[in-house]
Amino acid sequence: MALEKIIKVTGRGVSVPGDDIDTDRIIPARFMKCVTFDGLGEYVFHDVRKDEEGNLRDHPLNEERYAGASILISGNNFGCGSSREHAPQAIYRAGFRAVIAEGFAEIFFGNSTQLGIPCVCASSDDISKLKSAVEADPQVELSINIEDKVILCGEVSIPCEIREGARSALVNGKWDPIQDLLDGASDVDEVVSGLAYMAVKYGIYICAN
Amino acid sequence: MGKSLFEKVWEAHSVRELPNGQTQLLIGTHLIHEVTSPQAFGMLLELGLPVRFPERTFATVDHIVPTNEMQEPYSDPLAQDMIVELRKNCAENNVTFFDTDTGKQGVIHIVGPEQGITQPGTTIACGDSHTSTHGAFGAIAFGIGTSQVRDVFATQTMALNKLKVRRINVDGQLAPGVYAKDVILHIIRTLGVNGGTGFAYEYAGEVFDSFSMEERMTVCNMSIEGGARVGYVNPDETTFEYLKGRPYAPKSADWDAAVERWKSFASDADCEYDDEVNIRAEDIGPTVTWGINPGQGVFIDQNIPSIEEGATASERASIEEALEHMKLDGGTPIKGVNVDVAFLGSCTNGRLSDLQEVAKYIQGHKVNPSVKAICVPGSQVVATIAMELGLDKIFTEAGFEWRGAGCSMCLAMNPDKLVGDQLCASSSNRNFKGRQGSVTGRTILMSPLMVAAAAITGKVSDAREVFEILEPAAV
Numbered sequence A: 001m002a003l004e005k006i007i008k009v010t011g012r013g014v015s016v017p018g019d020d021i022d023t024d025r026i027i028p029a030r031f032m033k034c035v036t037f038d039g040l041g042e043y044v045f046h047d048v049r050k051d052e053e054g055n056l057r058d059h060p061l062n063e064e065r066y067a068g069a070s071i072l073i074s075g076n077n078f079g080c081g082s083s084r085e086h087a088p089q090a091i092y093r094a095g096f097r098a099v100i101a102e103g104f105a106e107i108f109f110g111n112s113t114q115l116g117i118p119c120v121c122a123s124s125d126d127i128s129k130l131k132s133a134v135e136a137d138p139q140v141e142l143s144i145n146i147e148d149k150v151i152l153c154g155e156v157s158i159p160c161e162i163r164e165g166a167r168s169a170l171v172n173g174k175w176d177p178i179q180d181l182l183d184g185a186s187d188v189d190e191v192v193s194g195l196a197y198m199a200v201k202y203g204i205y206i207c208a209n
Numbered sequence B: 001m002g003k004s005l006f007e008k009v010w011e012a013h014s015v016r017e018l019p020n021g022q023t024q025l026l027i028g029t030h031l032i033h034e035v036t037s038p039q040a041f042g043m044l045l046e047l048g049l050p051v052r053f054p055e056r057t058f059a060t061v062d063h064i065v066p067t068n069e070m071q072e073p074y075s076d077p078l079a080q081d082m083i084v085e086l087r088k089n090c091a092e093n094n095v096t097f098f099d100t101d102t103g104k105q106g107v108i109h110i111v112g113p114e115q116g117i118t119q120p121g122t123t124i125a126c127g128d129s130h131t132s133t134h135g136a137f138g139a140i141a142f143g144i145g146t147s148q149v150r151d152v153f154a155t156q157t158m159a160l161n162k163l164k165v166r167r168i169n170v171d172g173q174l175a176p177g178v179y180a181k182d183v184i185l186h187i188i189r190t191l192g193v194n195g196g197t198g199f200a201y202e203y204a205g206e207v208f209d210s211f212s213m214e215e216r217m218t219v220c221n222m223s224i225e226g227g228a229r230v231g232y233v234n235p236d237e238t239t240f241e242y243l244k245g246r247p248y249a250p251k252s253a254d255w256d257a258a259v260e261r262w263k264s265f266a267s268d269a270d271c272e273y274d275d276e277v278n279i280r281a282e283d284i285g286p287t288v289t290w291g292i293n294p295g296q297g298v299f300i301d302q303n304i305p306s307i308e309e310g311a312t313a314s315e316r317a318s319i320e321e322a323l324e325h326m327k328l329d330g331g332t333p334i335k336g337v338n339v340d341v342a343f344l345g346s347c348t349n350g351r352l353s354d355l356q357e358v359a360k361y362i363q364g365h366k367v368n369p370s371v372k373a374i375c376v377p378g379s380q381v382v383a384t385i386a387m388e389l390g391l392d393k394i395f396t397e398a399g400f401e402w403r404g405a406g407c408s409m410c411l412a413m414n415p416d417k418l419v420g421d422q423l424c425a426s427s428s429n430r431n432f433k434g435r436q437g438s439v440t441g442r443t444i445l446m447s448p449l450m451v452a453a454a455a456i457t458g459k460v461s462d463a464r465e466v467f468e469i470l471e472p473a474a475v
């Protein structure tokens, strides 16, 4: 199962400003009543984009000039809250391929990496710069070089950070660990045999109840 | 040098280092529910793989079950689809399912402990961020995404980066009317909603030593609200006492061996932590949130912060956004704010002791006619025992609706929802915009007794005044 090596993500950006954007905001719970992830893209940031009557609110994600943007720009602690993978799934299915923020909540970061969505951190000043550049010219091309940890915004180059494990996983096409985990099966058996609570006899108690 | 519980459990469950530098960690117990598992079962099918350890996988249904409608098919066809799907997946994969007809169904983080599945020195994963709850037993418990649920199904392991450990000592004695919920809201307010990123929180000190298991669970439950994916308390006699005799706890000779093993996992006295924080119990008062994240809290006798109080431009923007959503004025008291709904329940505070504590005080009181108050036991087991004790009558006589077990109004995936900009005094764990089902709905987090006080007065109130709980000095 060869995965794509995600070394560089290039595209236009759109900013969803604010700190602590939680996963309830990225995908409200009521849209999680589903048994597949298909179709989630339509509801990304639903309640931020639409009011209770379904009318479009004044929000960058609704602006025609940002249509087709594939890189999200946001503030600190992006993706906090629930562990729902529905959040990065919705972001991906809405056409986004990377997120630049000041910081990320842990579970969201891991979920996104595992889906091949790079989440890179930039300083608050640099985020403001990116935001202004994108607002001034929504057509400006952003290019995130994950290998070298640099964002190019037009001619301007900005440093970014990404945890080393995630960086190497992305650039080496190892962001979905399932094959590696399967490969460790015999080691798993060994660890299991050393843990009393994993022993089958506990299974008997389970059956007894 | 000694080791922390986190390190010991991590080492005992480490399978190997993965090519990308992460650790392949064995997950001893896998808990699943209807929202985050169906896609993972689908992925498994696509890969043509079975569930590797079905006997270590346990399921229940909680988020979508209506708490006022016991009969299937449910009126919401999507909810019905989800329960049917879980039933089918569990049957096909030999996974134990605490279904609605077993008397054991409930919020997954309440079911695991009360069945004795949650045990010290183990690793636990669940596709739900409040999995940190199980850390109350000295387990290392991770909230995970759906692809990781797939990983655990297929391999009983997942790829993880090792966390650092921050010990949080809370010493001293909590004043009457101050609860575990206040402790964790205070910790989050002090360390910030992302203060715990990259850390496991080890909760310790006199307050935790004297806490019951249910109180420890309340605190560990909200670790994630402080950015810490994992929170735990070292196992002790209180832990063992709680587990003894539970359906899935080891029995007879195995019990003694298990207790010895469990004790060996507790952090060594001489271990070093990556960080340590000390908090005085006496500094903690009944805490309520005023904003749109769980770190935006104040003591009940304090004022709502004003925009100018923000130290940085981004803090000021956060306060402004929160005040606007909450329709509150900065610089005014939080006490006295009108409440429309009172919600008692959730995996934070829907346990028996929560209901018992409230029942102790609400007799003779009536819910304010302007408030809709619901009491939702966290599990069928909680509901059954509560009803045997007559708590349901106490609640209904006071004017609370008594419901069936489930997540209910903690989030908007079942019929219990806020309407319009209703303000809810809630014993749950998240006050995010839209969390309780209405885009403009407002949530104030607080302890169960504070929820009861708000239900009775129709306003955010100090439970110590409403129920005449005296300070020890005044007794």
Ligand code: SF4
Residues within 6 Å of the ligand: B062, B063, B107, B108, B109, B128, B130, B346, B347, B348, B406, B407, B410, B411, B428, B429
């Ligand atoms: S009670 Fe609330 S926080 Fe707990 S599992 Fe249910 S929805 Fe999640």
